[in-house]
Amino acid sequence: MTSLSAVPAYAAPAPKAPLERTTIARRAVGAHDILIDVKFAGICHSDIHQAREGWGEAIFPMVPGHEIAGVVSEVGSDVTAYAVGDRVGVGCFVDSCRECEYCLRGQEQFCANGSVATYNGRDKNGDPTYGGYSTALVVDEHYAVRIPEGLSLDVAAPLLCAGITTYSPLRHWNVGPGKKVAVLGLGGLGHMAVKLAHALGAEVTVLSQSLRKKDDGLRLGADHYYATSDPATFEELASSFDVILSTVSVPLPIDSYLKLLKVEGAFVNVGAPEEPVSVNMFSLISGRKTLAGSPIGGIAETQEMLDFCAEHGLGAEIEVISADQINEAYERVVASDVRYRFVIDTATI
Ligand code: NAP
Ligand code: ZN
Ligand code: ZN
Numbered sequence: 325m326t327s328l329s330a331v332p333a334y335a336a337p338a339p340k341a342p343l344e345r346t347t348i349a350r351r352a353v354g355a356h357d358i359l360i361d362v363k364f365a366g367i368c369h370s371d372i373h374q375a376r377e378g379w380g381e382a383i384f385p386m387v388p389g390h391e392i393a394g395v396v397s398e399v400g401s402d403v404t405a406y407a408v409g410d411r412v413g414v415g416c417f418v419d420s421c422r423e424c425e426y427c428l429r430g431q432e433q434f435c436a437n438g439s440v441a442t443y444n445g446r447d448k449n450g451d452p453t454y455g456g457y458s459t460a461l462v463v464d465e466h467y468a469v470r471i472p473e474g475l476s477l478d479v480a481a482p483l484l485c486a487g488i489t490t491y492s493p494l495r496h497w498n499v500g501p502g503k504k505v506a507v508l509g510l511g512g513l514g515h516m517a518v519k520l521a522h523a524l525g526a527e528v529t530v531l532s533q534s535l536r537k538k539d540d541g542l543r544l545g546a547d548h549y550y551a552t553s554d555p556a557t558f559e560e561l562a563s564s565f566d567v568i569l570s571t572v573s574v575p576l577p578i579d580s581y582l583k584l585l586k587v588e589g590a591f592v593n594v595g596a597p598e599e600p601v602s603v604n605m606f607s608l609i610s611g612r613k614t615l616a617g618s619p620i621g622g623i624a625e626t627q628e629m630l631d632f633c634a635e636h637g638l639g640a641e642i643e644v645i646s647a648d649q650i651n652e653a654y655e656r657v658v659a660s661d662v663r664y665r666f667v668i669d670t671a672t673i
Contacts, residue, residue, distance in 0.1 A: 331348050333673065334673055348454050350462045356464050358399050360392070360395065362392055362458060364393045365456035366665050368486065369573050372658060386444055387443055388443050388444070388456075389442070389456025389668075390441075390484065391456065393477040406465055411470070411471040412469065413630070415485055421435050430623060433622055470630070471630060481667050482516070484626070490513050492625055493618035494521055503527070507528065507529070507531070507546070508570040510532045511573075513595070514532075515641055520629075520632075520633075522544070528546045528548075529549070532549070564586065566585075566590070567592060568590070568591045571595050574597050578603045578615065579607045582613055590614040603615060647668055647673040
């Protein structure tokens with residue numbers, strides 16, 4: 325089976341350094357592996373946190389990218405799920421122990437022995453993993469998902485992280501008909517949360533820093549749109565929501581948002597700020613409220629999310645860029661100037 329020694333990629337050579345073109349090696353295609361010709365890779369804010377070591381020490385050089393969409397170009401001898409030519413995606417992890425209680429129930433994101441991150445991780449041999457800002461990827465077939473017909477690869481790529489990271493908690497907290505959900509932050513994750521919550525039948529409110537993106541938010545499926553920079557928002561929306569899904573990448577004054585929950589409501593955090601937040605426990609006690617977090621999702625639920633998106637015609641709103649625009653795109657994401665996901669055309673690497 326082929327091993328690839330000079331795969332074109334974009335990497336951050338050191339923390340906070342601009343990304344630049346390089347080449348990487350990919351392992352030989354093993355019996356259970358598929359080789360993917362990567363077509364598109366989304367830029368998640370998590371790529372930026374990690375490339376800048378905002379979450380702590382990271383592995384360099386780093387090839388980020390965990391929103392990967394491509395086409396199978398080779399299969400190992402024991403592969404059963406995929407054939408050459410199939411359209412597939414890879415998300416935030418590429419392996420896990422496969423025997424702990426979480427792996428056995430298809431929640432590999434919680435693997436008790438640690439799932440292997442798609443990049444900035446180490447595989448079972450201790451070798452660093454490299455992500456989707458590259459033209460080819462080798463992965464065990466179990467850690468790939470099928471991209472349904474009807475979803476083009478470019479708008480599907482962001483679903484592999486932004487889609488599943490919002491779909492999973494919306495389902496877990498039973499967001500659907502009769503429920504009022506607020507989506508905090510209208511970026512990559514936020515815009516998918518709006519589309520998904522609307523498709524699930526909930527009444528959706530966007531809470532954004534300003535009204536700058538209001539038209540977009542309503543078009544994406546929101547019923548209401550408020551600016552968090554306006555103090556009146558917090559008076560008007562007191563005790564309004566069953567669930568608030570926060571996608572914000574920086575620390576927030578959580579107590580102000582907990583006031584917007586109904587009794588027994590949940591503030592669910594998928595945003596992953598680099599600094600801790602503080603919470604007054606009385607903000608939770610008085611209305612028996614929940615402050616929660618949620619990471620990505622398992623392989624089976626990722627497939628379910630993709631099928632749901634195909635059924636409802638939901639792809640990401642994207643701006644396709646060439647690889648030499650990655651550093652500029654990072655700056656625009658940090659400045660909340662993304663509508664609503666940058667996706668790299670890997671043919672330009
Ligand atoms: P993004 O596209 O940058 O969206 C984040 C949004 O947060 C922005 O669009 C902005 O929305 C809002 N925001 C940014 N700065 C803010 C500020 N100073 N005050 C208030 N709001 C602000 O990022 P993303 O890719 O969606 O990721 C969002 C966060 O989720 C990141 O921290 C990322 O690492 C994390 N994440 C977590 C998981 C997980 O498994 N839990 C998975 C993927 C990503 P408005 O302009 O509308 O206010
Ligand atoms: Zn991500
Ligand atoms: Zn496990």
